[in-house]
Amino acid sequence: MNSPSPDHALRADFLKALADDFAAHGVAAIAAYREEKPADYLKIIASVLPKDAGDAPVPNTPKSMTDDELLARIRLLDAAINAASHGVAGVKDGAAAAAGDAEAPALPALS
Secondary structure (H helix, E strand, O other), rough: OOOHHHHHHHHHHHHHHHHHHHHHHHHHHHHHHHHHHHHHHHOOOHHHHOOOHOOOOOOOOOOHHHHHHHHHHHHHHHHHHHHHHHHOOOEEOOOOOOOOOOOOOOOOOOO
């Protein structure tokens, strides 16, 4: 079996020393950096986040819904708007039912 190259051994030693130093002082060093250079601190955070971190759809929003879920939501909203515009009780939330019927089904909220 080949022995590790000097470069490999140096990298391994450096990474171990860095890990040991971080284990001992990392949290305090991060806190001090955040206090002293908040803008740079945020740049570092942004640099280690995945590039698509902000692209994940938020649950219960149009981006995260299937076509069928969107269609169902549109139909509910259309019914609520029609009911409210014609003064029909039975649909509440958002479009508000006439007379505020407490037994009316609530529309699911869009987050």
